[in-house]
Amino acid sequence: MTEPLRVMIVEDEAVILMQIEALLEDAGHHVVGTAMSAGEAVALIPALRPELVLLDLQLKDGSSGLDVAHAIRDHDDVTVVFLTANARTLADHMEGAAAVIAKPFSEKALEGSIAYLEECVHRPPPVLDLPLGLHLAPAYQARLDRMRASV
DSSP states (O other): OOSOOEEEEEOSOHHHHHHHHHHHHHTTOEEEEEESSHHHHHHHHHHHOOSEEEEESBOGGGOBHHHHHHHHTTOTTOEEEEEESOGGGSOTTGGGOSEEEESSOOHHHHHHHHHHHHHHHHSSSOOSOOOTTEEEOHHHHHHHHHHHHHO
């Protein structure tokens, strides 16, 4: 790892949020903030300036991770990754997210996904193989493929 990722976690289940936060920090990344609802996340993102947002689809107070993804989709410097057991509910374009990590996930699967995403953010295109459980959006995959072709 060259430099830690600046990560925001948006998850309404406190135990899952704490597990993800601990795993990221153990891997040397910096969790810049957490949120449990869409409104809270959207309000925090400009000040926290995360590079990566791990985003659950169903959030507190009946809000949706889709609202967060739509609110930040024009921020080219933020990579959005959904964490969900309901990946089939996403449109093929994944609502502007780069990827989806399928729930439930093992610690090893999440670690592999974060390592891959770190390369995507800091040293694209990644040299690591796409880990099991991480599904890239077609547009994001095409972008990585174009980068590989130009190297």
